[in-house]
Amino acid sequence: xxxxxxxxxxxxxxxxxxxxxxxxxxxxxxxxxxxxxxxxxxxxxxxxxxxxxxxxxxxxxxxxxxxxxxxxxxxxxxxxxxxxxxxxxxxxxxxxxxxxxxxxxxxxxxxxxxxxxxxxxxxxxxxxxxxxxxxxxxxxxxxxxxxxxxxxxxxxxxxxxxxxxxxxxxxxxxxxxxxxxxxxxxxxxxxxxxxxxxxxxxxxxxxxxxxxxxxxxxxxxxxxxxxxxxxxxxxxxxxxxxxxxxxxxxxxxxxxxxxxxxxxxxxxxxxxxxxxxxxxxxxxxxxxxxxxxxxxxxxxxxxxxxxxxxxxxxxxxxxxxxxxxxxxxxxxxxxxxxxxxxxxxxxxxxxxxxxxxxxxxxxxxxxxxxxxxxxxxx
Ligand code: SF4
Numbered sequence: 001x002x003x004x005x006x007x008x009x010x011x012x013x014x015x016x017x018x019x020x021x022x023x024x025x026x027x028x029x030x031x032x033x034x035x036x037x038x039x040x041x042x043x044x045x046x047x048x049x050x051x052x053x054x055x056x057x058x059x060x061x062x063x064x065x066x067x068x069x070x071x072x073x074x075x076x077x078x079x080x081x082x083x084x085x086x087x088x089x090x091x092x093x094x095x096x097x098x099x100x101x102x103x104x105x106x107x108x109x110x111x112x113x114x115x116x117x118x119x120x121x122x123x124x125x126x127x128x129x130x131x132x133x134x135x136x137x138x139x140x141x142x143x144x145x146x147x148x149x150x151x152x153x154x155x156x157x158x159x160x161x162x163x164x165x166x167x168x169x170x171x172x173x174x175x176x177x178x179x180x181x182x183x184x185x186x187x188x189x190x191x192x193x194x195x196x197x198x199x200x201x202x203x204x205x206x207x208x209x210x211x212x213x214x215x216x217x218x219x220x221x222x223x224x225x226x227x228x229x230x231x232x233x234x235x236x237x238x239x240x241x242x243x244x245x246x247x248x249x250x251x252x253x254x255x256x257x258x259x260x261x262x263x264x265x266x267x268x269x270x271x272x273x274x275x276x277x278x279x280x281x282x283x284x285x286x287x288x289x290x291x292x293x294x295x296x297x298x299x300x301x302x303x304x305x306x307x308x309x310x311x312x313x314x315x316x317x318x319x320x321x322x323x324x325x326x327x328x329x330x331x332x333x334x335x336x337x338x339x340x341x342x343x344x345x346x347x348x349x350x351x352x353x354x355x356x357x358x359x360x361x362x363x364x365x366x367x368x369x370x371x372x373x374x375x376x377x378x
Contacts, residue, residue: 029085180215
């Protein structure tokens with residue numbers, strides 16, 4: 001008999017995870033999620049990895065959903081005590097229809113003026129578009145979709161099988177169009193790019209084209225990670241349902257305990273560069289634009305950080321010397337941590353002022369000076 005999903009409500013002690021600074025991919029400062037476990041049961045899901053899996057038995061993943069029933073109250077208490085920043089939140093698996101914890105958490109975000117970042121495999125997120133629009137009007141937000149293929153890709157059917165019970169891609173692209181029409185930043189997380197299925201040129205192009213055609217303005221791409229029990233589970237799936245792919249994955253993921261990230265087929269950066277070219281061809285970006293609240297006193301700093309982080313990413317794709325890319329990354333971190341407005345520092349003290357920022361040497365001062373001039377004109 002098919003196993004039924006079990007819902008377990010509980011009251012965690014905390015809800016908000018805080019990062020030292022926003023990451024350079026999704027620009028989120030906080031994460032707060034309403035559920036543990038996921039009914040979509042994607043076969044490749046990284047949440048089966050030991051360090052993420054909320055269950056002792058990996059087979060419970062997808063069949064048990066833990067509902068954080070006091071999440072909105074906890075969030076209300078937490079947001080009153082921290083500076084405003086982007087929160088990764090929302091989870092629109094079928095459980096949300098019944099429990100509505102995501103919606104109640106969004107209400108709290110609106111109350112406190114926190115921008116939200118919602119990454120979805122379900123069009124159910126459209127149910128809360130009214131609320132998200134209100135949040136976005138105050139604090140620019142992002143709603144984007146996990147999409148690793150497109151209906152006209154030759155590998156579409158097989159990728160769909162890998163996505164298991166996640167809603168059809170067509171519905172996600174249509175939802176993206178609605179989000180774009182509502183004036184909210186949208187695009188895709190093209191993760192994980194499954195070797196042998198998603199990394200073909202036809203699939204990359206079909207996905208990026210479909211994104212651009214449905215109002216998406218960016219693609220954030222990443223490779224598949226496989227480690228410990230998650231690797232074991234996925235290799236079992238390959239053996240049973242995709243035996244032709246098994247030799248490729250055995251070659252690419254030879255060690256049971258190592259976790260692999262990045263875009264790993266041959267030269268690990270080839271796919272990233274191809275995505276960059278295709279995004280240019282279709283007039284979108286291969287980086288998520290950083291949402292910034294209008295009037296933010298540190299708005300210029302944040303734009304400079306974004307430009308440095310993007311440059312660092314592209315340098316790494318081009319195999320630039322490691323220390324060059326790191327100089328950009330470290331300068332981006334230092335500027336993120338600078339409380340004073342960069343424009344003010346520059347106007348008051350010129351290059352000397354910029355040099356006084358930690359991890360900003362003379363060469364980087366030139367780069368930052370150029371960015372300040374360019375971005376201040378916008
Ligand atoms: S949608 Fe798929 S990949 Fe995302 S958490 Fe659920 S099972 Fe995992």
